[in-house]
Amino acid sequence: MSVTSVDKNLDELTLTLTADFAAPVERVWQLWADPRRLERWWGPPTYPATVERHDLTPGGEVTYFMTGPEGDRHRGWWRVTSVEPPTSLEFTDGFADQDGKPDPDLPSSTVRMRLTEHDGGTRMEVRSVFESREQMEQLVKMGMVEGLTEAVGQMDALLAG
Secondary structure: OOEEEEEEEOOOOEEEEEEEEOOOHHHHHHHHHOHHHHOOOOOOOOOOEEEEEEOOOOOOEEEEEEEOOOOOEEEEEEEEEEEEOOOEEEEEEEEEOOOOOEOOOOOOEEEEEEEEEEOOEEEEEEEEEEOOHHHHHHHHHOOHHHHHHHHHHOHHHHHHO
C-alpha cells in the first residue's frame, strides 16, 4: 500500500496522510483532475463515489455521492479555493443532505493536497484542518482515518493500469 503515514495532531487540529507512488507527479495529479479517475478511488472500496460536478477552478465545486453496500447514498461537496496543476489543490470538504445541499449539522474541513517529486516517483500529502477539536474528533469517530487510508490505497492500481 502506498500510504506511508497518517498523523493526527490534536493541538494543531490537523490530520495528515502521506503516500508515496511509483509514478510521476502529472499521473498522480490526473487522479484528482479527471472526474472519472477521481470516482475510482475517492471513497473506500465498499463506498464507491459517483462524481456529479467537477470544477477544479478557484470558486468551483465538486459534488459527489458514495453508494454503500446496501444501496445507501452519502453525499459530499468540495468548494475549491486554490489550484496549481499539477502540484496542489485546496478545498473545503463537507457533507451534503440527500438533495445535495451542504449539511450544517456535520463538520467540514479544509483540505490541502500537495504533490512533490520524491525518490523517482511522487509523494502526496493530504492535510485536513479542522475548526475545532470536537469537529476533528467527530470525523475521526465517523471513520475518516480508515476511509481516507482505504481510498488512497486504491490509487496504486489506477496508476499501474
